[in-house]
Amino acid sequence: MTDPAEALAARIERFEQAADPELIWDPVALAEAEEAMRACAGDRSDAVAWRLIGMLHLARYRLDQRITQDAAVAGAFFAAVALLDPGRLPERLRGSSMPSGDSADGWAGLVEEIFRLVDPGAYPHVGLLIQALVRHAMARPGAEEVAERMGELLLQESVRPPDPVRSPDPAHASDAARAPDPTRSPGPARTGDPAGSPDPVRSPGPGRTDEPVGSSESVGSSEPVGSPERGRSAESAGPGNRMRATGPAWAPGALAALGGGLVRLHEETGAPEAADDAVHLLFRAALADPVAHTGELADALTCAAPGDEELVRAYLRAAQSPPGSQERSQALRTLVDLTRERADRSLADGALLAFIRVGQCALDFWHEPWATSGVVAPYAAGLVEWFVVTGDERSLEAGMEMLEAIRVTPGETVRGLGADPVARLILLGERCRRRYAATGDLADLDAAVDAAREGAVLAPTGHPERARLLAALANALLTRAVATGGDPAEPVAAAHAALAAQDRHDAARAEVLLLLGRALKLRLSAESADEAVAALREALAAGDRPALRAEAYGLISEVLRWRATRAGRPEDLDDAVDCARQAAELALKIARDPAPAQQALAQALLARFSARGDTDDLSEALILATPI
Structure with missing residues (x-):
């Protein structure tokens, strides 16, 4: 047992002997609990301190049962004890719906349960418990399976406005408990009924000494850690209606604990996504607490961007700049521009996500209430592009609202994204084709084919975009046939379908006829040669663009x-x-x-x-x- 834990144990023992409530309400008791958490070694011995802290909060709840927060805090610490060292709690006191044992899923489930029932900012030692639980989760087998949902949760909670009902000011907690206002109940701490009484299933009753809070079934997210709208609702995303998300005190340590675990996962598995997610989490942690976490960020950047000194310097310059200063905003703007340029040039989904994450950080850690349009506009456009890539409607909603707020009118196709799924598939196919042109990766070409094919299915006869989708499908199929030496029958059929869907005076008709001629030329016969010549001559009659005419004549x-x-x-x-x-x-x-x-x-x-x-x-x- 550590010295701080011994002091807390002695206090609880004196209270049990003398029944003196001053020993429990003394603010020093909470300070001892915090010191006991800070002195934890990160092994099974921590269960001793956790159990003592649970007993302290259970005693506080017994002395004033209206403060249901203390009941929930006690339950959280007892539940952690039951996972770390089950022998320290009798079986009957371990709750009926605990997380699934000493596993990554079990620890992650407890983190989720605590956030559901307790405000981690209510007491510093609750936030420290969150950090410890995250470290335990990431140290267990299966950590890669829970990292995504923990990242979702931590980032969301780190920007949630404090709940005054759930979050009594610890500095005044003892006074509130000793001299309660009879006209005002503190209300439920997400644990009880509207009258403020605790849920007997999920928090210890006044006659129990150390019953833990149970855990509901884990709920998580399949999204990548730090996806664009993580921790930000559409309403809070707008530049004129956005909380400053420098974060609660517990957040940097918790984000860093998860980020550090992801770096270890990357080192073990080589998964690039783990390193990218770690950079996002550790960047936010370093922006909030540069002294504690900039070194960890540098390590993550070494894994995620080996040899990219320009990018590493830009991240570290932003993290090390003075918080709340114009210098920091300038460094963030530089990083936004750099990651945007990388995303535009590579068209890689990971690069787009990295840019959006940096944009989030720029908005959240800007030195003024509103970031400049040079940050907001590209960030909003990035959110819309992320919708194109993923279909995540939260990104589209937030991006469009931000563009509207800064009076930027997107193009017609973008404006139709929310109303017609075909619009998204058109843009997705175009993005994949451009990326194939840059990378030569056939997987990108296959993705373009899939997007166009799906769009054509969703666009029935008479749909205004059907011809465009079929032309895009024919183009992608033709490119694939050329690249692989495949059968041109598919692109020929798609081009025929596109022409059938077009009006004869369609401005794009000449392009489709040219495309048909290209496809027919891949495998010539007497019949296909005749058709190719006829199609190409029709293209010349329909189109006057010099480049088109030059290619048609050549074919x-x-x-x-x-x-x-x-x-x-x-x-x-x-x-x-x-x-x-x-x-x-x-x-x-x-x-x-x-x-x-x-x-x-x-x-x-x-x-x-x-x-x-x-x-x-x-x-x-x-x-x-x-x-x-």
Whole structure:
């Protein structure tokens, strides 16, 4: 037993012998409880101090049963004892719905139960208990399975406004207990009925000495730790209606305990998500308490961003800047800009989440009541983008409200996100295609195909976006067929469906016809070649964009050359040369690299020379093939 715990034990023993309530109401008793918690070693011996603190609060409740908070606090400490060292509590006193034993799930369940029943800010030692329970949860097998829901809970509770009903001022708790106001009940501490009496199942009764609070079934979240709307309602997210979330005293230590556990998980498993989540938690902890947690943040950044000195410096500069200062806000703005640029460039979902998390921190730790629009606007847009990625409607609602608050009007497709699920799938498919263009990862291309296919299912005949979705599907399928050497039948069918869904005067029709021509060219036959030429000529008639026309002419030339040499139609060679010449001229006009078009023209000329022997064709082809 530690010295602080011995002092508390002696106090409780004197109280039991002398029945002197002053020993319990003495503010020093609460100070001894806090010191006993701070002296805990992090092993089974801690159960001694926890049991003593439970007995102290049970005695306070017995002396004034209207203060149900003390009953709940006692129950919380007894429940922790029952998990850590069950032998210290008789079986009959361990509650009927305890968490599931000394396991990660059991400790996490107790954390959830305590937040449901007790305000951790009511007494410092309750917050210290929360921190200890989180450390125990993250030290048990299965920690990775409970980390997400604990992160959800801790971040949510760390920005919750204090509840005056649940949270008596500890500095005045003894006075309130000794001289109660007969006209005002402290009310329930989320443990009892409206009259303020404790729930006999979940808190110790006046005739019991050390019965713990039970635990309801664990409720958690499957979201990633620190997801964009974690701990922030749509109402509180707006720049003009946002509480300052520097956090209660218990929060930095609890967030750091979870973050440290995630760093260890990353080291054991190599999971990048664990390191990313740890950075978010430890960054918030370091912003609230730089001295205690900046070193831990640096360790997490080493795991999450090895070798990225620019990013690491930006995080640490923000964490080490003076709290509440303009210098801190400037450092946060720099970090917002940096993570936003990374997210925009990579289009990686993890980078987007990191940017949104930094944006949250910037809003919560800004030195003025409102952050600048240079932070709010991109953060709000990031929330909308997160809805596109995940379908999380909380993100969309909060992002749109923030954009409205700063008088930013998003585009038509974004405005329709909440009303029609098809709009989200359109944007998701576009995002995945852009990411594939940047990464070359076929998984991104598959995701684009899936989004477009799902959108097409949700957009019935007559839906205004059906043709657009089918065109996007055809485009993604064609890109995949080119990348993998797959069958072009799927993109051809999707392009046909898109054309059928379009009005003949649709502005996008030429693009879809061009897409159909590309798909048909992948596997040419006499029949598909004819269809490709017809589709591409129709594209030329429907579209006047120079780049489109240049590509269409080039494709027609290739198909005609194939028909001339493979399908016995040499008369196509003249048109093949003419179309190739048109493509080369247009390439020069639109400042595109002319070399590919000139090479195609040279091939058409050589094909005609081979068929007819015209030396002019050979001469021109040689000139085109000669480097300048």
